Amino acid sequence: MPFLEVRDVSKKFGEKTVLKNVSLTVNRGEVLAIAGPPGSGKTTLLKIVAGLISPTSGRIYLNGIDITDVPPHIRGFSMVFENPPVYPDRSGYENIAFPLKLKNMPEAEVRKRVYEIADLLGIRHVLDRKPSTFSGGEYQRVALARALVTNPAVLLLDEPLRNLDAKIREYMAVWLKQLQLKIGVTSIYSTHDPLEALTIGTRVAVILSGEIKQLGEPLTILNNPVNLDVDDYVSIPALNIFKGTAKAFRGKLVINIDKVSIEKNVSSELQFEERNVIAAIRPSDVSVVKTYQSGTLSGKVELIQYLGANALATIRLNDIAIRVIIPKTIQINEGDSIYIVLDPRNVRVYDVQSKQRIDL
C-alpha cells in the first residue's frame, strides 16, 4: 500500500480547470518530484495535499485512510514555499521554534530540537540573527529547518530554490538530495526546472497544463519520454522539433523532413501508410564532423553558444535549423561549413494530434 495516494483529483477555479484527473502515489521515504512549467498546477496540487485547498473532485489517502476532509493543522504535514515562511520580525531560532511553541512544548525540549535540526542543516550560526541578515541559502535552510523540526509525516516543498542565484541553486539541489538520503522524510518536491526534478526525485511526475503526462524514474523519463511535450520539457538545451512525414513497413520506419530522409529500425508489428508526424532529436544526440563523409548532411554554423565543457551550435541546413552539442575538441566558428551526423536510433517520432510516441 502506498504511503500517500492522490486519487483522481481535479480542481477548478471558477471556469478554469487547473488540475485534471491527477493520480499519483508516494512511497514511504521517497521524494516524488513534480516537474512542470509555471502555471501547470504544481502549487495547487501541493496545497491540495497539504489541505490548504480542497479539491473539486477526487480523494487523498494517507496510509489508506481518506484525509481529504481533514483540516491542514491536523494532517501533520509541513510545507516549504517559494516565499519561504521565515518571519522577518524574529530570529532564526524563534522562526524554527515557532511550530513547536504552537504545540506548547516545554522550553528545554524546544531548545534541544531546534539545536539538533540546526546542526543537521548547518545553520547554527544564524540562530541569533534576524532574517534580513541571512544569505539566500541560509534563508531557505531556516525555512527547511522549521518545516522539519516537527517531524512531519510528509514534507511538501514548493519551488524552494526558485529565488536563489543559479550557482547556489545548483549546490542546494545536491545538498537537499544528500539531506533527504540522510533523514529519509517522505517528500513531494515541485519545481519548474526539469534538471532539478530529475536530480532530486526518486521518481518524477511531469505535469503539463494540469495533467500528469508521465510518471517514472528520472532516467526513464529522460531516455524514454512517451510524449512530445514531455520530451520537449525535459530536454535542455531545447529539443530539435521538425515537421515531416513517415511511413512504417516491414520493421522499417522512413522519416522525411524537408529534403532529408532517415530510416530507422522498428518492431515489425508497426505498420502505417505515409502520414504527417513530428520528429524530435536532442542536441546532444546529434554529432558533427568537419569533412564530408557519406550519410552526413551539409550545413552552415549560424550561432555558437558555449556551455563550458562543450558548445551549443545552431546549424542551418537549407530551410531548417538544427541545434547540436559540439565537444570543445572540435573547433568551429560562426559561418563555417560543417557536416551533421544523425543517428536514426536517436530520432523519436510523435503523432501530430495526440503527441504520443509512435516509433516504439
Place this chain on the structure above:
Amino acid sequence: MKFHGTRVLLSALKYITIGVFILWVLIPVAWVVSLAFKPYAEWRVSYFVPKNFTWNNFIVLFKSEAFIGIMGATAIVEPVTKPLINSLVVTSLSTIMAVMIGFFTAYGASRYNTPGPFGLFFTLLTRMLPPATFVTPIMVYYSNLKLLDTHFSLIILYSAVTVTYGIWILKGFIDAIPIEWEEAAMLEGATPIKTLFKVVLPIARPGLVVAGLFIFLLTWTELLFALVLTNVYAVTLPVHISKYVGAVGQLYGPQAALALIGSVIPIAIGYAIQKHLVTGFTFGMVRG
C-alpha cells in the same frame, strides 16, 4: 567643458529655490517659538530674539487666577492641565480603537475580500463629506443621548472618522505579507485566530505604528468636533488653545507657549517609535 558654466548656474538656482522654500515653511514656526519666550511688552514687536527672556508664558498656563499683574493683561482662562489630560486620553484611546478595528477590517479585506471592493471604498465616505456638514446632526444625537461634553462621545466619533485610514494603510502592509507565511503556520497546527495573532499581527507591527502615528496626529490637532461637542469637562487642547485669543483678550504669549507644548508631545512620540518604522519589512532577498 562647455556645459560647465551653465551647470554651476543651474545648481545655484536649485539651492536658492530650496532655501527660499525652507524659510517660507520655517518662519511661522520660528515666530511661535520666539513668541512663547517673550514678555507681554514684546508680543507686538517684530524682532525674533526676546530682549527679556521669560518662562512666564508657560507658568501662567497652569494657573487658574486672573492674569492681572503677571502678564500685564487681564483675562480668565482655565488652567491647561485638564485639557491636556483630556487630549491625551481621548487621542490615545481613539487611536488604539481605530488602529485595532482597522487592522481586523484590513485583514478581512486583504485575505477574504470581506467588505467587497465597494464596501472598502465606502469606508472613505466619512472623509469625503466636509465635517461641518455632519457636526450639527451629531450634536443633536449626542444631546438626545446625553453624551455631549463627554470623553466617550469624542473617542467614538474620532475613531469612527479615522478608522478608514487605519484600514487603508494596514491593508497595504497585510497585502505585502505572503499568504504562505500564514499557511505554513496553519500546517504546523495554528488555528486561523492563532495565525492572525502570532503571525500577521507581529509582522504587521510597522504598519500598526505608521497607521497609529498618522491617526494620532490627525486626532491630536482636531478642532471643529471638539469645539462643537465639548464645553467644560471634555475640552481638548486645540479648543483650549483657541481660548487665549478672542473675547477674553489677546494673550499671544501663552497661546504660543501652549502651541509649543502641543507640538512637542507628538514629536516626542514620533521620535520614540521611529525605530519601529524602519525595522521589519525586508521581504525577499538582496540582489545586485
Place this chain on the structure above:
Amino acid sequence: MKIAKVRVVNVTKRFGDLVAVNNVSFEVYEGEIFTLLGPSGCGKTTTLRIISGLEKPDLGKVYIGDNDVTTLPPQLRNVCLVFQEYAVFPHMSVYDNIAFGLRVRKVPKEELSKKVRELAEVLELTDRLNTKAGRLGISEQQRIALARCIAVEPEVLLLDEPLTFADAKVREKMRRELKKIQRELGVTMIYVTHDQLEAMMLSDRIAVMNKGRLLQVGSPIEIYDNPQSLFVAHFIGSPTINTIEGVLVKERGRFLVKRGEVAIDVSEFMSSYHNVESLLGRNIVIGIRPEDVYLDVNGPIEGVVEVIEVSGERLAIHIRVFKELVLKALVPIHEIVSEGERVRLSFNLEKVHIFDKATEEKVVLSRVK
C-alpha cells in the same frame, strides 16, 4: 582591429563603508557582447549603472567612444538600459512602447512608423504591434524592451539581468534570440548576470567580478579553460569544478596532496613541470573539471556513488572518495550507474589547475619541454 567602444578606467564606488566597485578597469569592443558576471553584491550592477550614468564613480573615468562621459548625466550619454523588470509600459500597445523613445526625441511620424515596423520585424513582434504589452509573456516583453532601446540607436545597449524572471525554458530560448539579434544588428552590448551559463552562452567576452573587484576578463573558452583564481574556477562551469585541498608532499618519489585521510597522487601531472619542488609543503588547491574525471574500472581512486545529478545533456555523478571528499564525474545520460554503487575513477591530468590556498591565485608552473 578591435575598437574600444566603452572604456572603464580605475573606477571606484563606495556606498558608506562598502566598496561596491574597487578600482575596476576594462574595455568593451565595438559590436561585441560583453558580460559582467558575478554573484549577488559583487558590484556588477553598480558598474553597469556607472556606465549608464545613473551612478557617479567616486574615482576613475568612463569613456564612450572617444568622449569622457564621467560627469555627463544619463540622458546625454546615448546609452540605453534594459532593466530586470518593469521593462515595458503594460497599458501601452507594443507599437507605442517601441515608439516611446522616438516620440520623446520628436522623430517625424513617417520615419518613426518605418523604424518601429522594421524593428518589430527583426524581433518577430509584427503581428503583436496592436496588442497591449501587459498581456504578453515575459519573452515577448523583453523583446519589446529591447526593441524600445534599440529604436533610439544607442551607442551601447546595457542589459541588467533581463531574463531573471523568465523560467528555465524561456531563458534558454531568449539567450539564443538575443545573440541572433545582436549579430544581425551589430550593436555593442554590455550584459549583467549572475548566471554563469547565461554569460557563457551569450557573450563574446566575460568579466568576472567578486566583492567589487574585477578578477578576470576573457572569452568564455579562456575563462573556462584557464581560470586565474580559485573563485573564477568555482564560479564558472556547471557542475562546479572539483577541488582537492591539501599540502603537497613528496613520499617515496611520488607527489601527493594530503589533508587528513585524503591523499591523492598527482605525480604524473607534477612530473611534467619544472618548478614543482618550490610548492612542496605548501597548502594548495587542485581544481579539476567534472568532465575531466572519468569512470574507469582500472582507475587509481575508488569511491561510492552518492548522488546522481542530471546536468543538461549529461549526468554528474557525485562520488564519495573519502569521508571529507566528494568528486564529480560527468558521464553521458545513457550510462547506467546507480546510487550506492562502488566505482573507480581516473583523471585527465592534463587539465588540472593548481591554486595557492592562501592567495587563491593560480600557481604558474613552467612546463618541461
